[in-house]
Amino acid sequence: MIDKTRKIHEKGSDTRNRIRGVLFDMDGTLTVPGALDFAAIKREIGCPPDIPILEYIESRPEWERPSLFAVLERHETEAAENSVPNKGARACLKALRDKGVSLGIITRNSLCSVEKVLRKFDGICKEDFSAIITRETALPKPHPQGVYMAAEKMGVHLQELLVVGDYRFDIMAGKAAGAKTALLINEQESEESPNGPVADLKIGDLRELLNYVG
Numbered sequence: 001m002i003d004k005t006r007k008i009h010e011k012g013s014d015t016r017n018r019i020r021g022v023l024f025d026m027d028g029t030l031t032v033p034g035a036l037d038f039a040a041i042k043r044e045i046g047c048p049p050d051i052p053i054l055e056y057i058e059s060r061p062e063w064e065r066p067s068l069f070a071v072l073e074r075h076e077t078e079a080a081e082n083s084v085p086n087k088g089a090r091a092c093l094k095a096l097r098d099k100g101v102s103l104g105i106i107t108r109n110s111l112c113s114v115e116k117v118l119r120k121f122d123g124i125c126k127e128d129f130s131a132i133i134t135r136e137t138a139l140p141k142p143h144p145q146g147v148y149m150a151a152e153k154m155g156v157h158l159q160e161l162l163v164v165g166d167y168r169f170d171i172m173a174g175k176a177a178g179a180k181t182a183l184l185i186n187e188q189e190s191e192e193s194p195n196g197p198v199a200d201l202k203i204g205d206l207r208e209l210l211n212y213v214g
């Protein structure tokens with residue numbers, strides 16, 4: 001445990017002062033995980049458990065997709081309305097903003113859900129984010145397209161950008177774009193593929209980012 005902490009600290013020191021922008025995943029990162037019941041959505045649209053939802057919908061015939069998206073959007077709207085800011089998320093966002101760090105959100109969710117979720121963040125507004133990348137804006141993670149777009153909107157080089165998420169797709173997208181990455185390990189779950197890319201940082205609370213950024 002001590003060794004692991006030391007390792008993270010060393011990597012953190014290396015990362016410090018090079019990061020000028022932080023790009024956050026939304027569900028399970030800025031918000032408490034579990035609001036979106038992916039298994040229930042998959043059951044309802046007939047998506048096999050091992051296939052991501054958006055990729056499954058895109059694989060279906062064009063005529064079928066609107067009804068599948070409608071199911072997804074119903075679940076997402078409900079989840080966004082019930083969402084709760086994750087531990088330390090508000091404090092982290094406020095502190096980074098006040099340090100002048102450029103902020104962004106990248107999600108496989110819709111812009112409508114992002115707007116609903118951000119209303120739960122007292123003292124934070126949509127305008128605090130230089131980039132909000134949703135599935136309407138870019139190809140979904142793990143594709144890196146959204147990370148490239150975010151960096152441009154945020155006015156930072158990819159090497160100065162930290163992508164933070166709770167799932168391997170976040171790390172894959174960040175790594176593929178050449179950004180730094182941080183994996184948030186929430187209390188009840190850890191989602192990192194053993195064969196997937198390893199994040200530069202591992203954190204248990206978003207406030208830990210303040211040790212590495214700014």
Ligand SMILES: [Mg+2]
Pocket residue numbers: 025026027028029165166167
């Ligand atoms: Mg997530």
